[in-house]
Amino acid sequence: MPLIVKDYKWRQSNTFVIIQIPLHGVSSSKVDVFTSPNYIKASFERYFFEAVLLHPITVSESKCTKTSTEVIFELAKCEEKEWEELEVNLPKKEKLELKLKLIEEEHLRFQEECQKKFERKAELKRVAVREQIGIDTQHRNKIEKIKNEEKTNALGDFQEWHRKVEPKIIELNSDDENDFLIKENSSVKKSDKNEFAKINKIITPTCSVNRRNKIKSTVPMPLPRKSATIRVEFTARSFPTPSRESQLAEEEEWLRKQAEVRRSIGFMSEDLRPEEKNPQYLNSKGQEFLKAGNYLGAISAFSFGIKLCNEYPDLYIGRSEAHFKKENFYKCAQDCSTALDLLRPAVQSNLHQRVTCISRRGMALQKLGYLRESINELEVAFKLNPSDTEIKNILMEYKDQFEKNEQKEKQ
Incomplete structure (x- = not known):
């Protein structure tokens, strides 16, 4: 609680009111001052001073000075008269x-x-x-x-x-079609006749003469352009960047390391024989990796199978299990959704696969923090297969967790 400063001093003249507030050892740099026409305040550390003034002041003509020992307010009065008190005399409220x-x-x-x-x-x-x-x-x-x-x-x-x-008009003046004269412009000087002679030699071969008609220039029209097709072929690349912006040595080193990692986990698509490159073989290969706990190898096998056939739901279901084991919950939920889209129409023969996808997606959502949505997914899966005790136990566990969270939020 702040200490109210009461040992201040004040005096007045006809035009100013001067208030001196001691700092009690506090540095002047820590003083916070507020000034208005009817209220002033000064606070520094645990000390506090305020005054609701008896009469209004002119803020623009007033000033506050901070020294090492005190704060001095020089307040300009709006009216030149004596103040009976510094503050108004009112009840506290x-x-x-x-x-x-x-x-x-x-x-x-x-x-x-x-x-x-x-x-x-x-x-x-x-x-x-x-x-x-x-x-x-x-x-x-x-x-x-x-x-x-x-x-x-x-x-x-x-x-x-x-x-x-410039000649006036080129016309015929004789019966000979090849003999014509150029009427000279009256404004042309005699010294320019040689220029007319040159012009006559240039235009004569390219003109056709009709009697008593003007000469018409015959200019051959160019032939239309021929159309053609330009084919552009791009070099196949493993990286999205163009070759002019890439670093070939670094790219080859990266591809080599990736190949070594894939080979170390037990799967390399380049090592497969042609008859082994089919979705069913890759699905069985991925299931073997799952049983052995080699989840990275399983993801690689299922992913390569999806590249060969992207409409085989068993590959997405297997890869979702591998992603769940590797705690890639977002990718697990994506693969479950894709498999459910492929398992249409919903019939009795694919019921088990649909229940697996829905329940696994619900567990992945719970891991991602979406507990309410997870409970909804598991309730749908349990309705499809009420005899599955594992789904029932997980659903009850999630509901208990949801109730506890709500109770904590209410508290």
């Missing part, structure tokens, strides 16, 4: 309610001030963005104008020359 109200008002005022600062800052940011956009637009327009002027200056001489040397 009313004083507490007033204090809480003043603190809440100050917090609301502070939040509103922060919101106004944020909005003002956001508005300034928007104005700055608009100004920057305007500056960038002016800069781009200036660059575009310079580019257009340079382009006009560069092409001006060429266009002027082109207007001077």
Whole structure:
């Protein structure tokens, strides 16, 4: 419980109230100060000082000074008059309610001030963005104008020359179809006649002349493009990364180690004869590994069988048992769900397999922490086969555990 500081001193003038609070040996860096128009507070370690002021003060003109021995409040009065007391004279309960109200008002005022600062800052940011956009637009327009002027200056001489040397219209003026003249533009100088002669030599072989008609240029049309198909073949790889991003030596070392591990657990698909690479043989091989306690070898045998035939439910059931023994409960539940999807329609001949999958999935869910779902699974399995005492015992055990957990939560 904090110690209330009562040995403080205060004095006043017409405009200020000065309060001196001793620190009692506490460092000034540990002092926490709160100031509002009608309430001030100072707390440091186990000491506490507060005052609900008799009259309001101007917070913006007030200040607090921390020295090595005391905290000094210099509070600016809103009105220039003498205070009879420092604090209001109210009962303890009313004083507490007033204090809480003043603190809440100050917090609301502070939040509103922060919101106004944020909005003002956001508005300034928007104005700055608009100004920057305007500056960038002016800069781009200036660059575009310079580019257009340079382009006009560069092409001006060429266009002027082109207007001077361009012939008017090529027409016939005689009965001879191969003899035609070019009417010169009146604006062309005599010195440009040689240019017209050159143009005449160029266009004459590629023009067909019709009497009293304009010459039409005959340009051969290109043939359509031929279609073709491009075939792309990729090199087979054991890793998903492309060869340009891989490290061949490290990959070969990894594959070699994996092969050694598979061979050490008693199963290697490369060691099987062609007649042994069938799902039934691999299922029996996996069952042998299960009986011998070689669960990794069983998982490898069942997995290779699934690669050859992914619709054989016995392989998924066997692999789920191996995963359960290896405490891979999530993979066990997945294999049980896949096997149940394959065991359709639900008939009497696959009842035992369905009960095995449902009960094993329920036990895997219990290991994963889903006790309620586990109980639901085991209840379904027990309804399918009420004579199975093992499922009944496990179900009762899980229900007792669930009830104990609920009792603990209620406590």
